[in-house]
Amino acid sequence: MSVQMEVKALPILRQNLSLLTAPPDEEGEPRWQIFDPLSNKFYYLSRTAFYIFREWRYASHADDLLSRLAQKGIEVEAAEFDYFLRFLESNHFLEARSEKDLARLRAEVSQHKKHFLSWLLHNYLFIKIPLFRPDLFLNRYYPMAKYLFKWRLDRVALVLGALGLVMVLRQWETFTHTFQDLFNVSAIVYYILALVLVKTAHELGHALVAKRYGCRVSSMGVAFLLMTPILYTDTTDAWRLRSRFQRLSIVTAGVKVEIYIACVATFLWAIVPDGGLRGVLFFVATTSWVSSLLINISPFMRFDGYYALSDFLGMENLQPRSFLVGKWFLRERLFGFGFLPPEPLSHKKCALMVTYAWCTWIYRFFLFLGIAALVYYFAFKVLGIVLFLVEIIWFVLLPIVKEVKVWISLRKNMSFNRATTMTLLVCVLGLLLLIVPWKTHISVPAVVTFERHQTLYPSEASKVVAWQVAPNEKVKQGQLLILLESPDVEQQIVLTQSRLNALQISWQRAGSGAGILDAFSSLQVQIAREQSRLQSLLEQRERLAIKAPYDGYIGEWLPLTVGDYVNERSALATLYDDESLMVKAYIDGRFIPLLNHNEMASFMGNDGNPLAASLLIDKVIPIAVKRLQYPGLASVYGGAIATQKLEDELIPEMATYEVHLTLQGSMPLNRQQFGMVSLAIEPTSFLVDGLRYLYGVFIRESGF
Secondary structure (H helix, E strand, O other), rough: OOOOOOOOEEOOEEOOOOEEEEEEOOOOOEEEEEOOOOEEEEEEOOHHHHHHHHHOOOOOOHHHHHHHHHHOOOOOOOHHHHHHHHHHHHOOOOOOOOOHHHHHHHHHHOOOOOOHHHHHHHOOOOOEEEEEOOOHHHHHHHHOOOOOHHHHHHHHHHHHHHHHHHHHHHOOHHHHHHHHHOOOHHHHHHHHHHHHHHHHHHHHHHHHHHOOOOOOOEEEEEEEEOOOEEEEEEHHHHHHOOOOHHHHHHHHHHHHHHHHHHHHHHHHHHHHOHHHHHHHHHHHHHHHHHHHHHHHHOOOOHHHHHHHHHHOOOOHHHHHHHHHHHHHHHHHHHOOOOOOOOOOOHHHHHHHHHHHHHHHHHHHHHHHHHHHHHHHHHHHHHHHHHHHHHHHHHHHHHHHHHHHHHHHHHHHHHOHHHHHHHHHHHHHHHHHHHHEEEEEEEEEEEEEOOEEEEEEOOOEEEEEEEEEEOOOOOOOOOOEEEEEEEEHHHHHHHHHHHHHHHHHHHHHHHHOOOHHHHHHHHHHHHHHHHHHHHHHHHHHHHHEEEEEEHHHHHHHHHHHOOOEOOOOOOOOEEEEEHEEEEEEEEEEHHHHHHHHOOOOOOEEEOOEEEOOOOEEEEEEEEOOOOOOOOHHHHHHHHOEEOOEOOOEEEEEOOOEEEEEEEEEEOOOOOOEEEEEEEEEEEEEHHHHHHHHHHHHHHHOOOOO
8 A cells, every 4th residue: 555645746857867777786686777967977776766766757746656656566665755855855856946945955065065175185185187078079080980999900909919029029138128218318208298198098998988889978087196197088978888798898998908009019119220219119018008007907996997896796886885794794793783784695795795895995004004105205294294194094094983983883782792702802812912011022133243354355456366265264364365466567567677777777887077966866866766666566566465464264255266357346355353253233222221131142044043152232332323334234135124325335214223242152153144133121012112113203203
């Protein structure tokens, strides 16, 4: 029986709304949709909502409408009718004719109106600016463009790409070295033009395939993703298509076009001569479409990848629906409310939607953290701090706070059951893990080295005459290790000796007399000058005989043989004084007050072998390390200490302090070893440790 309602004239529907047949839902039930050309949106209708909407314009009041529906066997409850009426009002499907309607619209506008700064704060990450409406242009020129689909040019592009790949493999070294010329200033303009053309072709791919299936392309424009301009095409009209595979074809058209262009560019790169054009072709064949693929393929952001996944699965509004299911699943696992899911779900479908929702949340969590760090470091200090806080608070913390508020609002429905017991147990264990001082040791990067060590370098470019260096060899002070010879020095010695001999002969032949005395004095000056030069050359030769400056062991060495040439930058060998063995560890400043100087420490090498001797802290250098002396510990060379390389010097990024440790007992070691040292500290909790770290970061970054 139909519901008796108060006789009241029905509002009038807008005349420009379209009622269309939609593809069946996921269960195969028939559906319809309303298309609103003003907002360019589609709204799905159930069977009951379809009949209400279709009969609406033929009825004058609610009773008349319900009676017409009853004649067709459609029973509508009062609550269902009121809900549909609110749906029409909230989406502005009704004509506004009375003052009451106008007042309601003004209130909505006022409610949604935002200050410019507030709008910018919420939308600076992604701003869309439509530039033009291409539908008329596409309608005019599509008859010519449709031959692109008939000629199957995509197959031609793929064949050219395969041929190009074969030719590129034959020039692989040249192809990979092309990247080095990409950043030539004179070519940047060409790369930008090529990028604009490729991205325009990407968007035209979406538009042409949409037009192929009879869809309207409402707008094309530019969007700013984190202030980076990207083109976009609005193909919302594709939702009128009954085939999800046609929609999938529209979504993937852009990436396909870029891949086809990349195939042609690869072929052309292989046949054109070297020059600027070849660099542009390399860019198009590699960098441009890969970057597009990385951005567009992600199903966790609302780009091509998301809509492709949605159409492939046949699930409209995949993201918001999955979020609702994911939240429901989380609440049930935490508190066991026993609520029904937001929609009827099979086990497989529930697992799919929950997995997608949680993966999206994790992806966005790290994405927003990365964006927060990015805007902090690339903006000036004050703006960077503001944008960092906006990212963390608005996009990370606020969703968590909102969900916790929902939990609090549902506390009356909570009861002690298996889910709440497990949740409580996990919370207690997690709290204990955070606040109980479990941490009694820290592992820090360290080096086993020698307080006295020296790297042997040649004084100048020279040739190896004698090489008496062997690895791990014990040498005595003054022992000859390497004998070098400089051909230039030897030649200068011979020439200088010859000139000196000639001058001495002339001096012996000189006689007496006033004029001769002047010549005799000049000869003495020249002889003294040549003797001084010869002495300097002999000392230079002597320095090429490298001897051990003290007793010790040979550590690192170059595998040289007699006849090899070296220069003054060649580190020939390293000599260690084995009596000065020590360990240097590098720790964060916040751990210095916690060090336990009375407990033994242990060293584990990077090769997995521990040091046999125990260690004891000798002293802590109270000044932070300004330059790291050991490249093996630096991150730029694969070490554990974060460093930057500035003018051939390794500068630690964090305040790092040096701790000296002594070995307890003798240890047969003759070369440096890198690894980690386990140091005893006063017991501390992970929570306190984390707060100390955050406080240190705040102090470090708060300076302006």
